[in-house]
Amino acid sequence: MKGKVWKFGDAISTDHIIPGRYFYLRSNLPELSKHILEYESPGFSEKVAPGDFIVGGQNFGQGSSREHAVIVIKINGIQAVLAKSFARIFYRNCFNNGLPAIICDTEKLKEGDVIELFVEEGKIINHTRNETIVFTALPPVMKRILSDGGLVEHVKKFKDLKLV
Amino acid sequence: MGMTLAEKILSEHGEKEVRTGEIAVVKVDLTYTQDGTGPLAVRKLQEMGFKEVYNPKKTILFLDHAAPSPRFELSNDHAFLRDFAEKTGSQVSEVGNGISHQVVAEKEVKPGDVVIGADSHTCTGGALGAFATGVGSTDAAVAIALGKIWLRVPETIRVVVEGNLPIGVYGKDIILHLIGKISAAGATYKALEFSGDTIQNLGMAGRMTIANMAVEAGAKVGLFPSDQITREWLKRMGRPEDFRKLGPDPDAIYETSVKINAKELKPTIACPHQVDHIKVIDEIGEVKVDQVYLGTSCNGRLEDFQIAAKILKGKKIHPKTRMIFTPGSRLVYLEALKNGTMEILIESGAIAMPPGCGACVGLHEGVLGDGEVCLATQPRNFKGRMGSPKSFIYLGSPAVAAATAIEGKIADPRKYL
Ligand code: SF4
Numbered sequence: 224m225k226g227k228v229w230k231f232g233d234a235i236s237t238d239h240i241i242p243g244r245y246f247y248l249r250s251n252l253p254e255l256s257k258h259i260l261e262y263e264s265p266g267f268s269e270k271v272a273p274g275d276f277i278v279g280g281q282n283f284g285q286g287s288s289r290e291h292a293v294i295v296i297k298i299n300g301i302q303a304v305l306a307k308s309f310a311r312i313f314y315r316n317c318f319n320n321g322l323p324a325i326i327c328d329t330e331k332l333k334e335g336d337v338i339e340l341f342v343e344e345g346k347i348i349n350h351t352r353n354e355t356i357v358f359t360a361l362p363p364v365m366k367r368i369l370s371d372g373g374l375v376e377h378v379k380k381f382k383d384l385k386l387v
Numbered sequence: 388m389g390m391t392l393a394e395k396i397l398s399e400h401g402e403k404e405v406r407t408g409e410i411a412v413v414k415v416d417l418t419y420t421q422d423g424t425g426p427l428a429v430r431k432l433q434e435m436g437f438k439e440v441y442n443p444k445k446t447i448l449f450l451d452h453a454a455p456s457p458r459f460e461l462s463n464d465h466a467f468l469r470d471f472a473e474k475t476g477s478q479v480s481e482v483g484n485g486i487s488h489q490v491v492a493e494k495e496v497k498p499g500d501v502v503i504g505a506d507s508h509t510c511t512g513g514a515l516g517a518f519a520t521g522v523g524s525t526d527a528a529v530a531i532a533l534g535k536i537w538l539r540v541p542e543t544i545r546v547v548v549e550g551n552l553p554i555g556v557y558g559k560d561i562i563l564h565l566i567g568k569i570s571a572a573g574a575t576y577k578a579l580e581f582s583g584d585t586i587q588n589l590g591m592a593g594r595m596t597i598a599n600m601a602v603e604a605g606a607k608v609g610l611f612p613s614d615q616i617t618r619e620w621l622k623r624m625g626r627p628e629d630f631r632k633l634g635p636d637p638d639a640i641y642e643t644s645v646k647i648n649a650k651e652l653k654p655t656i657a658c659p660h661q662v663d664h665i666k667v668i669d670e671i672g673e674v675k676v677d678q679v680y681l682g683t684s685c686n687g688r689l690e691d692f693q694i695a696a697k698i699l700k701g702k703k704i705h706p707k708t709r710m711i712f713t714p715g716s717r718l719v720y721l722e723a724l725k726n727g728t729m730e731i732l733i734e735s736g737a738i739a740m741p742p743g744c745g746a747c748v749g750l751h752e753g754v755l756g757d758g759e760v761c762l763a764t765q766p767r768n769f770k771g772r773m774g775s776p777k778s779f780i781y782l783g784s785p786a787v788a789a790a791t792a793i794e795g796k797i798a799d800p801r802k803y804l
Contacts, residue, residue, distance in 0.1 A: 234571065234661055238769040242776075243748040246453065247460040250426050250467070262776045282572040282605065286769055287748075288507040290427055290523035310605055311576050312507055316523035364410050364537065374525050378435045384529065386537050387410050 225350060226274035226302055230334040231263055233280035237292040237313060239263055240284070249291055256298035273300030276338060278329050280306060284313025293320050303340050305329050305347070318365045321373035327358035342369070389636025391543040392610040393578040396518040396633075400501045405540050407640070412537045416500040416517075418530040419447040421487050422454070423748075424505035426464045427524035429471045432532055441534035443476035447495075449487040450480065454743040457751035477531075485716025485742035488512065488684040492595060493718055497621070497629035498613035503530040508684045508766060510601045513579075514594035515620070516613035516633045521602060541578040541607050542642040544569075548585040550649040555801035557694070558593030559686060559764065559784035561585070562600040563655040564647060567665025575605030577642065580635060585649040586611065591620040592690035599685045600766045603662045654800055657782035660770040668799045674781065677759040679710040679792040680773075681785055682740070683747045686764035687715030689722045691785040696731040698789035698803040704736035705795030710788075711738045711753045713745035737792070749774045762791045 240260055248255040260267045277296060283306035284292065293316040296304065303323040317324035323342055332338065336351040347356040361369070364386050371377040378384070390398070398404045400413035420428045425448045440446045448468045453461040465482070472479040480490055487504060488511035496502055498516030502509060505527035512519025522536070530536045548561055579601050594611050601609025612634035621630045656671055658664040681695055692712065704710050712732055714720035720742050723729045733739055746753030747765045755761055755778035763773070768780035786800035
């Protein structure tokens with residue numbers, strides 16, 4: 224599925240994605256998700272369409288372990304997050320929720336570009352610019368979690384961790 | 388071939404010996420969540436269809452971030468967690484007991500443990516020689532349900548700190564200096580392992596400050612070998628039997644090694660809005676401060692309050708600055724109360740808050756307004772973390788906090804010591 228690029232800079236923290244002051248909305252996810260990235264891009268939740276991509280720079284998702292940051296991204300219909308690098312807790316949280324987090328060179332992706340992600344093939348096609356970006360295949364354990372539909376589904380299926 | 392601390396601990400907890408880069412499914416000794424991540428973890432557990440928890444005695448639900456609750460929505464979350472604990476026999480650490488990482492360091496964590504916490508600063512437990520790492524709510528839920536987790540055995544960066552720390556320089560300055568050196572992503576997916584004579588001589592409070600901020604360099608864990616200081620800490624906490632000597636093998640293989648000469652360190656500050664925007668105090672210039680915040684899981688221990696009290700004794704804080712302090716736990720609160728440390732701070736004009744996270748995450752007890760500047764001892768300073776996205780957070784040691792409170796601008800503590 225094609226989607227539009229929404230571009231952000233380096234060092235986007237989970238505090239940027241969903242600020243701590245909305246702590247009280249964490250048990251009200253639909254309401255919480257309206258505040259996604261609002262300091263960086265006011266009204267983001269209204270602008271974004273299902274299937275779009277969040278594209279960042281270095282160390283995307285640094286900081287607090289709040290998985291709500293990933294959940295609000297999912298609720299807003301984002302199909303994947305692409306970045307040059309990810310913070311580790313955020314990275315795990317993405318796959319645990321069935322959201323691909325793709326490490327790639329995001330330099331050439333510009334705001335508004337229409338792109339398509341092929342996780343298995345390890346490539347992104349930029350339809351706006353007629354370019355292809357290749358990325359290193361996902362680690363097998365991440366692939367496994369993703370193909371099961373997230374860690375909850377994996378554990379539901381096996382009643383255990385069957386990852387190695 | 389020798390092993391790093393991370394390799395040793397994870398090998399002990401899995402079915403076979405594992406090395407850097409391998410994926411291991413390991414037994415978990417202790418799992419905890421806090422009031423911001425706990426409700427989601429419980430819902431994930433329910434989604435997975437679990438009605439029971441694997442080890443109720445070693446499952447702790449902390450109520451520490453919104454404690455006491457400033458909003459009814461959060462009171463409802465607390466009630467939800469209490470109810471879950473009641474049904475499953477898991478433990479609740481009630482409002483007022485303190486911050487998860489401090490409380491588990493006092494009561495639970497021991498050298499060689501694998502500790503999983505749904506809070507990024509779970510790595511604080513590395514100070515005791517435990518493989519303690521932060522995860523999200525789903526991973527925590529799996530650890531609670533199955534008593535295990537999958538982990539990639541991390542590469543280890545060895546951090547060697549040598550030489551005597553100058554007066555006015557502390558664990559906080561070591562870790563801020565390190566983060567400035569390797570960047571906020573410098574240890575992503577990796578372990579930090581600390582050694583050197585400065586580390587050997589550093590007390591548990593300083594070690595916890597350093598381990599706490601390992602995640603601010605992206606690290607999975609910040610590990611310390613256990614030694615005499617660990618033994619004394621466990622004794623002071625009334626559980627000497629939990630001590631066990633644990634260190635890396637002399638021929639362990641490290642990815643890299645970073646050397647820090649402690650003698651050259653100065654009071655160090657992280658500037659807005661990124662933990663690796665590091666300056667030493669001499670480069671800071673004139674920065675007026677509206678609020679000083681002392682405490683948090685990073686610097687909320689008795690030793691931290693004593694450092695501040697030493698500087699503030701007999702002095703008043705600046706009339707245009709307010710100072711708030713939050714002990715990390717009930718134990719710290721009581722100790723600081725009984726030995727007179729609290730009295731000194733309160734007499735100087737500081738405000739005492741209940742044990743917990745307090746103002747650190749912008750929920751309550753010191754939320755910053757537009758344009759306000761805060762000097763805090765907490766571990767992070769992202770934009771908007773303590774309230775308004777138009778506010779500014781600088782990070783420094785408790786000594787810098789105290790000197791800053793006196794002068795109303797970021798100040799060098801060395802002249803007061
Ligand atoms: S004191 Fe701050 S950094 Fe520490 S656990 Fe609480 S909110 Fe997190």
